[in-house]
Amino acid sequence: MNDSPYHRQSGVTAMNRRDFLFTSGGGLGGIALASLLGHEPLLGATPTSGVLHAPAKAKRVVQLFMAGAASHVDMWDYKPLLEKKHGEKWDPGEAVELFQSSPGSTFASPWKFKPYGKSGKMLSDIVAPIGEVADDIAFVHNVVGRSGVHSQATLLQSTGFLIPGYPSVGAWVVSAVGRDKLGDDALASLSAKNVHTLLLQRNEQPTGTVTVTLDAAKQASYVFASDPAWDHIAWNASLALVAKKCQAVCFGSLAQRAPESRRTVREFLENTSADCLRIFDVNLRQNFFSREIIESSLGFANVFKLNSDEIPVVADLLGLPKDEKAFVLAVAQRFDLHTVALTRGSAGSLVWHQGIYDEKTAPKVAVVDTVGAGDSFTAALAIGLLRGEDLSLIHQRAVDVAAFVCTKPGATPELLPEFKR
Secondary structure, three states: OOOOOOOOEEOOOEOOOHHHHOOOOOOOHHHHHHHHHHOOOOOOOOOOOOOOOOOOOOOOOOOOOOOOOOHHHHHOOOOHHHHOOOOOOOOOOOOOOOOOOOOOOOOOOOOOOOEOOOOEEEEEEHHHHHHHHHHOOOOOOOOOOOOOOOHHHHHHHHHOOOOOOHHHHHEEOOOOOOOOOHHHHHHHHHOOOOEEEEOOOEEEOOOOEEEEEEEOOOOOEEEEEEOOOOHHOOOHHHHHHHHOOOOOOEEEEEHHHHHHHHHHHHHHHHHHOOOOOEEEEEEOOOOOOOOOHHHHHEEEHHHEEEEEOOHHHHHOOOOOOOOOOHHHHHHHHHHHHOOEEEEOHHHHHHHHHOOOEEEEOOOEEEEEEEEOHHHHHHHHHHHHHHHOOOHHHEEEHHHHHHHHHOOOOOOOOOOOOHOOO
């Protein structure tokens, strides 16, 4: 491997086993999806042969998942250190989520292990019969989890997430990066943050870049490079498949500045189900917007998010009132929206949902920068709406998450545990 977790091989992004298991869906169901999409082929990457180190032999895969079954350390995951430290106070060196608030002593497996097959695979007495075929089994020992709680670990195995409330296979990004170092880094960064990249396309354009400038009040302004890869997101059957199944989609105006990507965004929206949460998070950057883009996007949406600086511009484009509450009600009625969210920076925010207004003040925090604050507000809003939570609770969480992001540099800091519940 090079200095990135991903590298180019015959035009396809190759990855190690752990990255494969994660990026192909978070859970094993995603591996099946990857296989289905690859048959046509329908994956974002250009298909090629010769990537596998050996010809594939398996015709079928049967997944047997026994929640609460015997521990792996009692069957085929031999832990010599566990035997060495038997009886000692257990100290993993970091906080670990457990059923008990205070873990006890280290306890070695009560069953004896011995080697089997030419490979010398260590198996315990309770699974000794499979020793006859030990050399025919692939044991994956380098997959790690983040919870010892059965329910959360089960959710992680199935979906890639520890907490409920997310779409069934997690969050997927639909965009494009170039076949360059920045593209490799983007894939690695997204995967590290639990965003699935199977639908992230790669093309011959350079990976997009943006210059961010902070003013005296630490408010950000942006200048985007011209004609990057994300201006050329191609529509394909894999996007159609995901669009039909997704529970929520968030899209903006900036991604529609170029004709090809604009067509793809609209095709995706047209293929979503009637009950899909379609969130239009307008982003008025430079001159990359128009009345037609704003109006058509609102026609697809059922949720609209914008900030107070954008209201006068959108109001002028659409002939709507500029008073905030009047604007919110007018745009909701005109485009049949069930939710409109308005962020006001340090002045707080307003959310209108099915005829009810909810206003919140902004917490007093030490602002490092505002990059990502609006997007994090939208993300928290989407999760709350998907869960069907109370409006005030949804709104307060969105405010708190956005305020926290403002206290950290960059758009995607690690969130506090209370924001992940």
